[in-house]
Amino acid sequence: MAREQMHYDVVIIGAGPAGLAAACRLRQLDNNLSVCLLEKGADVGAHILSGAVFEPRALNELFPDWKNQGAPLETAVSAEDWQFLSSATNSLQIPNGLLPGLLHNNNNYIISLGRLCQWLAEKAAELGVDIFPGFAASQVLYRDDGSVGGVITGDMGRAADGSEKPEFVEGIELHGKYTLFCEGARGHLGKELIAHFNLDQGKDPQHYAIGIKEIWRVPAAQHKEGLVMHSLGWPLSETNTSGGGFLYHLNDTQIAVGLITDLCYDNPHLSPFDEFQRYKHHPKIAQYLQGGERLGYGARAIVKGGIQSQPQMFFAGGLLLGDDAGTLNFAKIKGSHTAMKSGMIAAEILAPALAAGRANDSLSEFETAYKNSWAYEELYEQRNVGPAQQKFGSQLGSVYAFIDMTLRGKLPWTLRNSKADHTQLKLASESKKIDYPKPDNKLSFDKLSSVYLSNTNHAENQPCHLQLKDPNIPVAINLPKFDEPAQRYCPAGVYEIVANENGDKRLQINSQNCVHCKTCDIKDPTQNIQWVTPEGGGGPNYSAM
Structure with a gap:
């Protein structure tokens, strides 16, 4: 039987900054356009995670009166502190006057990006955009001429073996004259489209980091609303791993603290989660957190390859936007404003194309408009x-x-950086083992209690969304060569090597724990793990993270 179909002028995948900005701008330009937006999270904002210090440049263009309209930008940056952590106990303050201008945060805000996306979704709905949270785009819909014609949403109510449960509902086809893919870093459909259309020809591999973040409520005496603190050095410096930490003082005596670990690291014994737990014990960090209460936890991949790794963003029938295409400015540690700008440029190209009667062709003019924008100019400046x-x-x-x-x-x-992150691991036998301290449950914690705070949930008895191309590889190759690093690079305890009574080992996948960070899809040394969307609405619920 044919699937149910819905038809729109524009179909947008992902209710993040890029997708929401594109949706709003499209309807601002032409309120006769039919626009729908799919979001795999149970609610808009449920899967949104960022530091976040937000630069409002794109928002100023999209909604110039955002202050009067109640956008949730409530905490202006009031002070900055850059620290080089030279050891587990020592640090050196980097004078603000010595910092490059792009690292300063004048006129920026400390925000919850999830709350901002919820506000943008309200604006989009007011403009007439159809928003469907809880529906995951699971397949690209290709037309007979090879162009993209939309997406197919995931089935609901399949059992783990693929059979139909009593509540089974088949996914529907969403057809669009153009489809915008705004899934965030390492989007699984974006990954398919890049390979299908060879969009990365002549480009460096995309590069990533993993960002792990917590929200704390701390004693008022330790809180300095508006303070932005960044750090370099320890603990990652001990393994010559690049990355850095952050600590942002929000309002209501809350603090966002996190560590970003570049996924080009070479020691398979390294655990980004445990590095973050150590990080919080440094005196410069602990002074703000001690005596506080941990409220939330999350992790996500961060795209950082820059313009050298950006794929061609246009193809027949659609565009790749935001972090799906790698628009984050990693030097600034900011990507929301550039993602929004990419979505706005897309809308400004789409509106006249649709008015001219075009559909499902290649919007090659997007590339010229994008390269003439301030967003591209930023990325060019930080390319090295x-x-x-x-x-x-x-x-x-x-x-x-x-x-x-x-x-x-x-x-x-x-x-140039032509070495993909998954190729960087040395053999476990040639790498120094890392003895991570046990958590004290005051500043540092274990993975399972952390995942609990992410409000992660997946419907039971559904097909596993973490697929192994070859189930033998984890034990036959990854374990003897790399001590199966999935046990450590995953920040949610999804992967475990377990043995039966005969001593036979296997990789156990606890997919219920998955926080959708995509690190496994990126860092697995044999590229044997493929992340696909689980049943719509599953995963973390970060709320105001």
Whole structure:
């Protein structure tokens, strides 16, 4: 039987900054356009996780009167503190006057990106956009001519073996004259489209980091509303791993604290989660957290390859936008404003194309408009920051990046990083084992109690959304070579090596724990793990994270 179908002018996948900005701008430009937006989270904002210090440049363009309209930008940055953590106990403050201009946060805000996306969704709905949370786009819908014609949503009510449960509901076809893919970092449909249309030809592999974040409520005496603190160095410096930490003072005596670990690290014994737990014990961090209460936890992949790794963003029938295409400015540690701008540019290209009667063709003019925008200009200026750290190591690379940022990217060359993150691991036998301390349940905690705070839930007895291309590889290859690093790079305890009474080992996948960070899809050394969407509405519920 044919699936149920719905037809729109534009179908948008993902209610993040890029997708919501595109939806709003489309209806602002032409309120006769039919626009729908699919969001795999149970609610808009449920899967949104960011630091976040927000630069309102794109929002100023999209809704110039956002203050009067009640946008949730409530905590202006009032002070900045950059620290180099030289050891587990020592640190050196980096004077603000020495920092490159792009690292300053004047006129920026400390926000919950999830709450901002909820507000943008309200604006989109007021403009007439149809928003469908709890529906995951599981397949690309290709037309007979090879162009993209929309997506198919995931079936609801399938059992783990693929059979139909009594409550089974088949996914529907959403047809669009154009489809915008705004899934965030390592979007699984974006990944398919890049391969299908060869959009990354001549580009470096995309590069990623994993960001792990907690929300704390702390004693009032330790809280400094508006303070933004960033750090480099320890604990990642002990393994020559690039990355850094952050600690942002929100309102209501709340603090967002996190650690970003670049996924190009080479020691298979490294655990980003446990590095973060150690990080909170540094005196510069602990002074703000001790005596406080941990309220929330989450993790997500962060795209950081820059323009060298950006795929071609247009193809027949649609566009890749935001982090699906790698628009984050990693030097600034900000991507929401550039993602929004990419969505707005898309809308400004789509509206006249649709008015001219076009459909399902290649919007090649998007590339020119994007490259003429301030968003691309930003990314061009910071193009060498990430590759420098990979090429020269975390310390020398940071020195190079500091010089390059000070010169605003005007050095007459572009560094390349052709080594994909999953190829970087050394053999476990050649790598130093890391003895992580046990959590004290005051500043540091275990994975399972952390996942509990992420409000993660997946419907029971559904097909596993973490698929192994070859179920033998984890024990036959990854375990002897790399001590199966999935046990450590996953921040949610999804992967375990277990043995039966005969001593035979296997990889156990606790998919119920998955917080949808996509790290396994990125870092697995044999690229044997494929992340696909679970049943719509499943996963974390970050609420105001």
